[in-house]
Amino acid sequence: MFRDTRTLLILFGLPVVQILLFGFALSNEVKNSPMLVCDYAQDGVSRNLIDKFSANKSFNLEEVLLSHRELNDAFKKGRIKSALVFPPRFETELARFNEAELQFIVDASDPNTANILMTYAAGLVGDYQQSLLLDYSLPYSIQPEIRMLYNPELKPSFTFVPGLLALVLMLVSVMMTSVSIVREKEYGSMEVLLVSPVNPWMLIVAKIVPYLFLALINFITIMLLSITLLDLPVNGSALLLFAESMLFIVTALSLGILISNVAQTQQVAILISLAGLLLPTVLFTGFLFPIENMPLALRYFADLVPSRWYYLIVKSVMIKGLGLLAVWKETLILFLMTASLLFLSFRSFKVRLL
Amino acid sequence: MKEKKVVIDVEGLTKCFGAFKAVDNISFEVFQGEIFGFLGANGAGKTTAMRMLCGLSLPTSGKARVAGFDIYKQSEQVKRNIGYMSQKFSLYEDLTVMENIRLFGGIYGLSHKQIKEKSSELIETLDLIEVSKKLVAALPLGWKQKLAFSIAILHKPQIVFLDEPTGGVDPITRRQFWKLIYKATSESITVFVTTHYMDEAEYCDRISMMVDGRIKALDSPQNLKMHFSASSMDDVFLRLARKAQRQAE
């Protein structure tokens, strides 16, 4: 495996590229969402409101007067995600009836984005309305004082980097071990070892150690990149973080060994560790979708995914700066997972020996 | 001596991998119906030379005609007229005996009727009746090799190329295998075989000895032994190989 430079390149290049790419590119924020403005009013109030929207980084405005059908087409082409329509005589009506209505149409095929856009639009209109009232000092007003803890700039990388770290370490470790062991099985070199008087435990350990090193190097590279390029803090103990990562890698490697015992060919090992693991790991680590929103059965399932616990540990230690006391539960769970995975691998190893 | 038809005509064939000359300016002719042995130590360039003749790799320079067709310009016709059996067993292990025969019969354009006839004939002569529906992976190596050879001559090619066909096979199967080869020549198929078993060399009509990518000797086994005043082909080979520059891999 170490002789194969291409595999090696991918093993080390991959995590680096991914952290850089996704660390900068992935975010669940909504920015530059294309919005169409149909301003039939063309008056002062509509102008002011449009300025407010265009100053907001969530919206990317385009002002055209479109017919109903053209507007529909623009939505169906995916050219716009939302549209703001001012009726004619908007300002006049506001002045006469003290009340006016404008329309905000949003493409809800992506409900998450739609929801965020609606919240932001309502906020912008609300702010503008407040600014019209500046002259009056209103009684009974409650002033909220908001402090953003841990991540005052609201950078998305604070959630995504720990998540990606867990994801990359998990997948790379599981795949490396399962595929290489199955390859040996396919080539028959495993039999040589199995008939030798080597203890199966020793065999497992000997398999784990090189990959542990590989994965640790990956971990260190990712951490260095995140700290230097993505400005992520390490608020807690780096040593603790390192130790926890080592534990997590061993858990993943054990899972890889177990898979290799089940699979007979490389193709099957690949299928299990990739097609079977990729999506569940992406989803149940918890960095893309909140686990508390899932149905109960899936929440229990998520508890079985090791990267979910590691993700919690990384967030607590690295960003919140907490110590072992705060993450002992997660650590214990990873320990137990490792122990049971190794136990299962050991058993299936023995069966093959007999 | 009566004039024989030339089926392989090689002139100055050379293959370089970078600065390394794997095959260095070799020339020879092979006549129809003979068993032409290609001998040499590992790394002498036998396989490389054979792969060029089969159209598996392109020569660096030199000319060659196989079955009357130019290997550069008419590789398609060359392929239609040759059979090939590689060093590593290369039938489909996850197909059954029958399925392999059917596949390669189909590839070489045999009709369904022909495939049916051929396969039942083949399975009978090879004594594979009981395992014809089994996966090839389950067969012992010797049987696999015999099957691979039979499939290589399924479409009655003019020439069949065999790359170390009997590697790792027990002596009895080796003998049976050579019987198959003789049977093929009786059907006027030319056999081009590489080997490093010197006892097998005795079975060939003519032999070329390759050392360091060049042909050092080319004649019938009798004449070679006489020429080098050696008692066996082993002896001949040792005398030639002693001068070799390249170490075997």
Place this chain on the structure above:
Amino acid sequence: MRVILFLLRKEFVQIFRNRMFLPMIFAMPLVQLLVLPLAANYEMKNIVAVVVDHDRSMVSQQLVEKIAASGYFRIHAYPTSFDEAFSLIEGDRGDLILEIPKDFESRLIERGGSSVFIAVNAINGIKASLGGAYLRQILTSFSSELRERQMPVAAFPPLPLIRLKTSVRFNPIMSYRHFMVPGFLVLLVTIISTYMCGLHAVKEKENGSIEQINVSPVKKYQFILGKLIPFWILGVVVFSLGLFVVARWVYGILPVGSLLLLYAYLLLYLVAMLGLGLLVSTYCHTQQQVMFTMFFFMMIFILMSGLFTPIESMPRWAYLIACCSPITYFTEVARMVILKGSDFSHLHIHIGMMSFFALLFNSWAVINYKKTL
């Protein structure tokens, strides 16, 4: 043509012979399609609020009740001190703290205004900013209700009111599953077909059977078609099972647009992606290499294709990368046709780009396959 039939027969026999293969190709994607959309729910409805109420007055209690009734928040605990609340945040048992000061009610009534302190766990930036925004909205409407109740109407001039009338298109119940199911469908078809095709092709190289084919009169394009067509068909079958069985029966998603258009695009897409699989296999010698190379591309394609996060929000350079991924286009097309009922006239760019990818990957693969000889 006859040769291709023989090759196809062989490929199908090989695919169906492997006992682990079939359940993997069919069962795994379908089970994932069944389960994963349940997991992918982005709604910010369960923001856990921890309330520290130092005032314990009528008004403060009304405020807390209004927050609890808003639907966005779940009040988790009422600790007595901020420190206690903070430890809940540290243990991930709360998302934000609302601290109401001791003289909240009296200041509100006597001095006409008061303040509250809100601390948000902002590690998840979007959750924090949405939570903050919701809470601010609730506070504003709470104080205007209070005003209406406590003060005579004539006390101050009527406020100008701008009403934002919001209408949602294409997914009126705002179901996240409707959004995710077409996306997952695309993803699973992609993984299964592309991966399998690449692995299957390189397997011949690894075990040497490609030699036997190369000395035979089988032409390159015939061999390549023999590899493509089975996975092309499998891709369509997996997609159909997903669309008609899982999406329709389980999630009740009926495509709004034309099925013909959707399938035509699927076929084009599969040609492109299978070409990519083959291309990768021409550069690799072992299945392991194929796997890692594909893994690299797949991770990038999957995470950057707009499946989970909107591509418009990415920085410019990342957006351009997303535009170079075939998955981006098919994800969009699947959602456009299934959810929005977009028709042919809306998809010119998507069709053009995918044809380009199909042509590029396949001709590149054929050229490179020839060179390897």
